[in-house]
Each structure stands twice: as C-alpha cells, then as structure tokens.
Amino acid sequence: xxxLVPLLAAIAVTGCSSPKDPVxxxxxxxxxxxxxxxxxxxxxxxxxxxxxxxxxxxYIIRGDITVDNVVEMDRIxxxxxxxxxxxxxxxxxxxxxxxxxxxxxx
Numbered sequence: 001x002x003x004l005v006p007l008l009a010a011i012a013v014t015g016c017s018s019p020k021d022p023v024x025x026x027x028x029x030x031x032x033x034x035x036x037x038x039x040x041x042x043x044x045x046x047x048x049x050x051x052x053x054x055x056x057x058x059y060i061i062r063g064d065i066t067v068d069n070v071v072e073m074d075r076i077x078x079x080x081x082x083x084x085x086x087x088x089x090x091x092x093x094x095x096x097x098x099x100x101x102x103x104x105x106x
Contacts, residue, residue, distance in 0.1 A: 026039070026042055028067075029042070029049075029051065029067050030042070030051075030053075032067050032068070032070075032071050033051055033053065033057070033059055033067065033070060033071070033083075034051070034053035034054065034055065034057065035053075035055075035082070036053065036054060036055075038054070039051050039052060039053055039054070040052040040053060040054050047062065048060060048061050048062035048063075048088075048090075049061040049062075049067075055082075056084070057082065057083055057084055057085070057086075057099075058084075058085055058086070059083070059085075059086045059087075060086065060087045060088065061086070061088055062088050062089055062090050063088055063089060063090045063091065063092050064092065065088045065092075065094070070083070070086060073086075073094075073096060073106075074098075077096055077098060077102070077104050078096075078098035078099065078100065078102070079098075079100070081098055081099045081100045082098070082099040083096060083097065083098060083099070084097045084098060084099050085097040093105070093106070094106040
C-alpha cells in the first residue's frame with residue numbers, strides 16, 4: 001500500500017498540470033529558431049507550423065519534426081550559424097539551407 005502513495009501523487013500532479021500556453025509556446029519557438037522573442041509571421045495549422053523571422057529565415061515544419069529537432073539540425077548541419085530556409089514534408093523529407101550557403105536534402 002505504501003508503494004502506491006508515490007504513484008498516486010505523481011498521477012495527481014500530472015492530472016492537475018495545465019496545457020502549455022500558446023503565447024508561451026510562440027515565444028519559446030521564436031527564441032529557439034529566430035533568436036529573438038518575436039517573429040515576423042507565425043502560423044500553426046493542421047498542415048504544420050510556418051514561421052518567418054525578422055532576419056529573413058523561414059521554416060515550414062510538418063510531420064514528426066519538432067522545433068528541438070530543427071535546432072539540432074542547425075547545430076549539426078549548419079554549425080549553429082543559423083538556418084536560412086527549412087522545409088519538411090509529412091513524409092519526412094527535409095530541405096535545409098544554412099546561412100553559410102550550404103544546402104541539404106535529408
């Protein structure tokens with residue numbers, strides 16, 4: 001019975017947590033992708049997430065790709081210099097252009 005107390009407490013805490021605020025999510029995404037707390041355009045639809053940054057970078061994120069995945073791709077493929085254009089399809093195909101001029105099809 002004592003073993004159930006921590007489990008029930010964890011379930012109660014999880015059940016009481018609120019969903020992420022859309023404004024907070026937008027700001028968090030802007031900071032991660034645009035390196036700013038605002039974007040020029042931000043649209044989240046059933047088709048995917050579209051972001052345009054003030055520095056000219058643009059992102060179309062579809063499928064199972066997350067914002068954290070895009071940040072990791074910037075680190076790996078662009079050496080953290082920044083992504084100029086990013087497009088992913090529902091099928092998982094990715095077109096990536098870095099600020100340094102390199103381009104990738106993944």
